Amino acid sequence: GAVVSQHPSRVICKSGTSVKIECRSLDFQATTMFWYRQFPKKSLMLMATSNEGSKATYEQGVEKDKFLINHASLTLSTLTVTSAHPEDSSFYICSALMGYDRYTFGSGTRLTVV
Amino acid sequence: DQQVKQNSPSLSVQEGRISILNCDYTNSMFDYFLWYKKYPAEGPTFLISISSIKDKNEDGRFTVFLNKSAKHLSLHIVPSQPGDSAVYFCAASAVTGGTSYGKLTFGQGTILTVHP
DSSP states (O other), X not given: OOOEEEEOSEEEEOTTOOEEEEEEESSSOOSEEEEEEEOTTSOEEXXXXXXXXXXXXXXXXXXXXXXXXXXXXXXXXXXXXXXXXXGGOEEEEEEEEETTTEEEEOOOEEEEEO | OOSEEOOOSEEEEETTSOEEEEEEEOOTTOOEEXXXXXXXXXXXXXXXXXXXXXXXXXXXXXXXXXXXXXXXXXXEESSOOGGGOEEEEEEEEOEETTTEEOOOEEOOOEEEEEEO
């Protein structure tokens, strides 16, 4: 149990376009989901915390207008990278919190902006 | 401000021996700690966790030790196997709103290589 499905697993887009990444909890309801970004050989940096039905809480330095997060249901959160640029190229990972203390991660999305 | 630190970027161990990965934290509000294993281009896989009310938790070959006074935790893998080779991240969290844990703060990761 506690599976989180994230897709696409990789996407290549042109500079200036927008990309949507989906994160679904398949067999549980996640009131809280998190979005992370990982640069090569670096740690996972939290971008935002997403609670179902409310606005996401963004970490300092993360542009909320560029990284739009929607958590419309207890099983789905989406991250949209708007007007993507090459510096947005990265590995994005979502995580869902089940219950009190169980975190499950998606398999990640490799975004390449050309 | 790096609140969770893994000061060893890499560790090399012989198969069958013990691997010890270390992690330090600075935020005294953290009361729940986790270890994850990660391969490139994949999401982290949960290994083991420990809450601040304990000083040790064991699951098969994996044992996590917590020293609250030193704000230090370690992951012991014994015996180490070549399949354990991966990047290991420690992470910490604190209760938010009294209802659940909140966001995870990750260390920088340690690359473990287990040689046959």
